[in-house]
Amino acid sequence: MGASSGRAYIGELTEARDGERTLRVAEMHRFENEAVYVGKHMHWDILRLLQEIKRGIRKTFQAGYAPSTLGIDTWGVDFGLIDGGGELLGNPYHYRDPQTEGLIEELSGRFGADALFAASGLQFMPFNTIYQLYAMSKAGSAKLGAAKTLLLTPDLLTYLLTGVPACEFTMATTTQLFDPRTRSWNGPLLRELGIPDSLFLEPVAPGTPIGRLSDEVLEELRIPSVEAVAVGSHDTASAIAAVPAGDEPFAYLVCGTWSLLGTELSEPVLAPETLSLSFSNEGGVGGTYQLLKNIMGLWILQECKREWDEAGEPVGYPELVGLAEAAGPLRSLIDPDDARFYGPSDMTAKIRAFCRETGQPEPRDKGEFVRCILESLALRYRQALGQAEQLTGRTFGGLHMVGGGIQNKLLCRLSAGAIGRPVWAGPAEASAIGNLLMQFVAQGAVADLADARRLVAASFPVETYEPADSEQWEKAYVRFLTLRDS
Numbered sequence: 001m002g003a004s005s006g007r008a009y010i011g012e013l014t015e016a017r018d019g020e021r022t023l024r025v026a027e028m029h030r031f032e033n034e035a036v037y038v039g040k041h042m043h044w045d046i047l048r049l050l051q052e053i054k055r056g057i058r059k060t061f062q063a064g065y066a067p068s069t070l071g072i073d074t075w076g077v078d079f080g081l082i083d084g085g086g087e088l089l090g091n092p093y094h095y096r097d098p099q100t101e102g103l104i105e106e107l108s109g110r111f112g113a114d115a116l117f118a119a120s121g122l123q124f125m126p127f128n129t130i131y132q133l134y135a136m137s138k139a140g141s142a143k144l145g146a147a148k149t150l151l152l153t154p155d156l157l158t159y160l161l162t163g164v165p166a167c168e169f170t171m172a173t174t175t176q177l178f179d180p181r182t183r184s185w186n187g188p189l190l191r192e193l194g195i196p197d198s199l200f201l202e203p204v205a206p207g208t209p210i211g212r213l214s215d216e217v218l219e220e221l222r223i224p225s226v227e228a229v230a231v232g233s234h235d236t237a238s239a240i241a242a243v244p245a246g247d248e249p250f251a252y253l254v255c256g257t258w259s260l261l262g263t264e265l266s267e268p269v270l271a272p273e274t275l276s277l278s279f280s281n282e283g284g285v286g287g288t289y290q291l292l293k294n295i296m297g298l299w300i301l302q303e304c305k306r307e308w309d310e311a312g313e314p315v316g317y318p319e320l321v322g323l324a325e326a327a328g329p330l331r332s333l334i335d336p337d338d339a340r341f342y343g344p345s346d347m348t349a350k351i352r353a354f355c356r357e358t359g360q361p362e363p364r365d366k367g368e369f370v371r372c373i374l375e376s377l378a379l380r381y382r383q384a385l386g387q388a389e390q391l392t393g394r395t396f397g398g399l400h401m402v403g404g405g406i407q408n409k410l411l412c413r414l415s416a417g418a419i420g421r422p423v424w425a426g427p428a429e430a431s432a433i434g435n436l437l438m439q440f441v442a443q444g445a446v447a448d449l450a451d452a453r454r455l456v457a458a459s460f461p462v463e464t465y466e467p468a469d470s471e472q473w474e475k476a477y478v479r480f481l482t483l484r485d486s
Contacts, residue, residue, distance in 0.1 A: 001033060001049065001072070001073070001074045001075070001153075001154075001235070002033065002074075002075060002235060002256055002257060002404075002431070003033065003075050003256075003257045003258075003299075004032070004033055004034075004257055004302060005030065005031065005032055005033050006030070006031050006032075006033050006049065006052055006053070006056075007027055007029065007030050007031075007056075007429075007432060008027070008028045008029040008030075008053070008055075008056025008057070008059070008060065009025050009026065009027055009028060009429065009432040009435075009436065010025070010026050010028055010060050010063075010065050010067060011023055011024070011025050011432075011433075011436035011439070011440075012024045013440065013445055020458055021455060021458070022455070022458050022459040023433065023436065023437075023455050023456070023459040023460075024459070025429065025432065025433060025436065027429075028056055028059045028060045028063060028065075029052070029055055029056035029059050029060075031052040031055075033049065035094045035096070035344075036091070038091075040098070041093060041094075041097050041099065042093065042094035042096055042097040042098075043091040043092065043093060043094055043097075044078065044091060044092050044093075044094055044153075045091065046080060046088070046091055046092055046153075046156070046157075047091075049157065050157060050160050050161070053072070053157060053161070054161075054217070054220070054221060057070065057221055057223065057226070058221050058223070061221070061223045066224070067226055068226065068227065068443070069209075069226065069227050069228070069229050069439045069442065069443065070213075070226055070227075070228055070229070070439070071228065071229045071230070071231035071233070071435045071436070071438060071439050072154040072157050072158055072228075072231070072233065072435075073154055073231055073232060073233050073234065073235045073237075073238040073431055073432075073434075073435045074153040074154045074157070074233070074234075074235055075095070075153065075234075075235060075258075076152075076171060076174030076234045076235075076236070076282075077095050077127050077128055077129045077132070077152075077174045077175065078092050078093065078094070078095050078127075078129075078132075078152070078153045079092060079129060079132075079150050079151060079152045079153065079156065080092045080150075080151050080153070080156040081143050081144065081146075081147035081149070081150055081151075081199075082147065082148060082149040082150075082151060082156075082159070082165065083146050083147060083148055084146075084148045086163075088156070088160070089143040089146060089147055090143055092153065092156070093132060095127035095132075096127065096342070096343060096344065097132075098343075099132070099135040099136075099139070100126045100127065100131040100132055100134075100135050101126065103126070103131040103134055103135060104124045104125075104126055104131065107130070107131070107134065107193075108124065111189075111192075113275065114272060114275065117270070117272075117274070117275040118270055119176075119179060119186050119189050120175075120176040120177065120178060120179065120180065120186070121180040121268045121269075121270050121274070121280065121281030121289075122173075122174075122176045122280045122281065122282070123278045123279060123280040123293065123294055124176075124275075124278070125294060126342070128174070128175065128176040129152075129174065129175035129176060129177060130175060130176040130177050130193070131176075133177075133193070133195050134193050134195070137193060137194045137195055144195075147199060148198075148199070149165055149199060149201065150199040150200060151165060151167070152167065152168070152171040152172070152174075152175070152233075153171075154168065154171060154233035154234075155167055155168055155171065155230075155233065158210055158228050158230075161213055161214065161217055161228060162210060162211040162212060162213055162214055162217075162228050163211070163214045164210050164211030164228075165201060166201060166204055166208075166210045166211075166230060167200065167201035167202065167203045167204065168203060168204060168206065168208075168230040168231075168232075168233040168234075169183075169203040169204065169205050169206060169283050170206060170232050170233055170234040170236075170237035170282065170283040170284060170285065171233045171234045172185075172200075172203040172283065173234075173281070173282045173283035174234055174282060177189065177190060177195075177200075178203075178283075180268040180270070180281050180283075180289065181268075181270070183203075184202075184203075185197060185200045204230050205230070205287070206230060206231055206232045206233070206237070206285040206286075206438045206441075207229065207230070207231070207285070207438045207441040207442045208229065208230045208442070209227055209228070209229050209230075209442055210227075210228045210229060210230050211227070211228055212225050212226065212227050212228070213225065213226050213227075213228065229438065229439050229442045231285075231434070231435045231438035231439060232284065232285040232434055232435065232438055234282065234283075235431040236254050236260050236282065236290070236292070236431075237282070237283065237284050237285055237290070237434070238285075238430070238431040238432075238433075238434030238435045238438070239254040239260075239402050239403055239430035239431040239434055240252055240254065240264065240284055240285075240290060240402075240430075240434065241284070241285045241286075241434035241437055241438065241449060241452060241453075242402060242427060242430040242431070242433040242434035242437065242452075242453075242456050243400045243402055243430070243453065243456075244400070244424075244426070244427070244453055244456040244457035244460065244462060245400055245453060246453075247450070249263060249264075249392075249394050249396070250263065250264070250396065250400055251263050251385055251388060251396040251398075251399050251400065252264075252399070252400045252401075252402065253381060253399055253400070253401045253402070253403075253415070254402055254403045254430065254431075255297065255298070255401055255402070255403040255404070255405030255406055255411070256297060256298060256403045256404050256405050257297055257298055257299045257302065258294060258295065258296070258297040258299065259294075259295035259296070259297035259298070259377065259380075259381070259405070260290075260292050260293070260294060260295070261292060261293050261295060261381055261384040261385060261388065261399075262279070262280075262290050262291050262292025262293060262388055263290075263291055263292075263388050263392060263394065263396070264284060264288050264289075264290055264291075265288065265289050265290070265291055265392070266287075266288060266289070267289060268281035268289045268291070269281060269291050269391055269392070271391070273390075273391060274291070274391055277293075277387045277390070277391065278293060279291055279292065279293050279387065279388070279391060280292055280293070280294065285434070285438060285449055286448060286449035288449070291388065291391060291392065292388075293384045293387065293388070295336060295337060295377070295380050295381070295384060296336040296337050296341055296342070296377075297336075297377070297405070298377075298405050298408075299341075300334075300336060300341050300347060300351075300373050301320075301370060301373050301374075303344055303345070303347035304347045304348055304351075304366075304369055304370070304373070305317070305320065307345075307346070307347055307348055308366065315366065317408070320366060320367075320370045321370065321408055321409075321410050323365070323366050323367030323370060324367050324368075324370035324371040324374060324410060325367075325410060326367055327365075327367035327368045327370070327371040328368075328371075329371070329375070329469075329472065330375055330472065330476045330479075331360075331361060331363075331368065331371070331372070332355050332360045332361055332362065332363055332368065332372045333360065333372065333375060333376045333379065333476070333479060333480055333483055334351055334354045334355070334372060334373070334376045334483070335354070335376070335380075335480075335483055335484045336373070336376050336377055336380050337380065338354060340353070340354070348363075348369060351363060351369060351372065351373075355372075358483050360483075374408070374410060374411050374414050375414055375418075375476070376480070377411065377414075377415075378411065378414040378415045378417065378418035378419075379418050379473075379476060379477055379480040380480075381399070381415050381418060381419060382418045382419045382420075382477060383477075383480070383481070383484075385399060385419055396421070397421060397422070398419075398421045398422035398423060398424060399415065399416075399419055399421065399422075399423050399424070400424050401415065401423055401424065401425045401426075402425075402426065402427060402428070402430035403428065403430050403431070404428055404429070406425040406426065406428050406463075407428055409425075409463075409465075412425045412463070412465045413465050413468075415465070416465040416466060416467045416468070417467050417468050417469055417470075417472075417473050418473050418476075418477070419467070420467045420470055420473065421467060422464055422465065422466055422467070423464070423465040424462050424463075424464055424465075425462065425463045425464075425465065426460055426461055426462040426463055427456065427460040427461075427462075433456060433460070434452075437452040437455065437456070438452075440452070
C-alpha cells in the first residue's frame with residue numbers, strides 16, 4: 001500500500017524451458033487510499049483499508065489461486081495504538097497532519113541536532129514517528145495514556161488479520177526512535193520525551209513468519225489457512241529489494257508519491273555530513289542499511305491533478321505527460337523540497353508563487369506546470385546523486401529507477417538528461433515484487449537477497465534511457481542550485 005493507492009498481487013515461481021526460474025506477478029485488486037479530515041486532524045481510514053485487503057485476499061482465492069503466505073508493505077512512520085484489551089484506539093493520524101509543526105526545531109534545540117541525528121541516523125522530517133508521539137505527549141493524549149502497544153501501519157494491519165502483534169525491522173528504522181548502532185529501541189531518548197518504552201516490541205527481521213490469519217478472518221472470507229510473513233514492510237525497503245542490480249555498488253531511485261534516492265550499505269553512515277546533507281539511514285532487507293534522501297516526489301503533480309479534477313477539468317496522467325512533452329523545456333523551475341509544497345491544496349498557486357519570488361516566468365497552462373515539476377525533480381535527483389557519491393566515496397555509472405513513477409517515461413528521460421548518465425527503469429511494481437520475494441525467502445524457495453535480485457533480472461524488463469542535451473542541462477542545474485539557495 002502506498003500513500004495514494006493499495007494493490008493486492010499474487011506471485012508465482014515458474015520454470016522456463018531452459019530451466020531458469022522466473023517470477024510471475026498478477027494484480028488481483030486495486031483501491032484508492034485517501035486521507036480523512038476530522039476537525040483539525042488528518043487520519044488514515046484504517047478499517048476501510050483492512051476491508052480492502054480482505055477483498056484482495058478473497059478475489060485471489062476466487063481467481064483459483066491458493067496462496068500459502070501473505071505480506072503487507074506500506075509507507076513508513078505512521079502507527080496505531082492498541083489498548084490492554086487488544087483493541088485499536090482510534091484511527092491513526094496521517095503523516096501530513098499538522099500536529100507536528102515546529103517540533104523539529106523544538107527537539108533539535110533541546111537535544112542538539114547532531115546528538116539527535118546520531119541517535120537515529122535519520123533525516124529530520126516533520127512526519128517522523130518521534131514528532132507524532134511527542135505531539136501527542138505534549139497534548140496529553142488520552143489514547144497515548146491508554147495504549148499498551150504501538151504498531152506501525154503494516155504491523156497493525158497484519159495484527160488486525162492475525163491477532164499477533166509484531167514489529168518489523170525496516171519499519172522500526174523509520175521512526176527516529178531506533179538506534180542504528182545497537183539495532184534496538186533508544187530507551188533513554190524515549191524516556192526523555194515522556195514516551196513509555198514498553199509500547200515498543202522487539203523488531204523481527206524481514207522474512208520472519210508472524211502468524212496465521214485468525215479463525216474469524218478465515219470464516220468471514222471462507223478460505224483455508226494462510227500465514228502472514230514480515231516482509232520488508234516499509235515499502236521503500238521492499239522496492240529496493242527488487243532493484244535488478246548485480247554485485248557492484250549501485251544507486252537507486254524509488255519513484256512514487258515520494259522519491260527516495262540512495263545506495264545500499266552494510267552499515268549506517270552517521271557522520272555529521274550525513275545530517276548536513278539531509279540523508280537518512282533506513283533499514284533494508286538482508287541486514288542492510290539504505291543511505292537515502294527523501295525527495296518530495298510526484299506528490300506535487302498528484303495535487304495539481306486533484307486540483308484540476310475538482311475544478312471540473314479532469315485530465316488523465318497520459319494526457320498531462322503529453323501536454324508536458326509539447327511545452328518548452330526548462331522554462332520555470334521549483335525546489336521540490338520547499339516546505340510550501342509539503343501540505344495539500346492550492347498546489348498550482350504555490351508553484352506560481354515560488355516562480356514569482358525567484359524571478360521566473362509562471363507556468364501558463366497544465367503542460368507547463370507538469371514540465372516544471374518533472375524537470376525540477378530530475379534536477380533534484382542529480383543533486384542528491386552527487387551527494388550520495390560524496391558521502392560514500394563511490395561513483396555510480398547510472399541510476400536504477402523503480403516504482404510506479406517510471407511509467408512516466410518523460411520523467412525517466414528527463415532524469416537521464418539531468419544526471420548525464422543512463423537511467424535503467426524497471427520494474428514498476430517494485431514494492432510488491434520485493435514483498436513477494438521476502439515471502440519466498442521465508443518459504444526457503446529463494447535463498448537470499450542476491451538470489452532474489454537475480455530472479456528479478458530474469459523476470460522483468462528494464463528500459464534504458466540515455467542522457468541527451470547535456471549543455472542545456474548543465475546550465476539549468478546552475479540555475480536550480482541558485483533557486484535552492486534563494
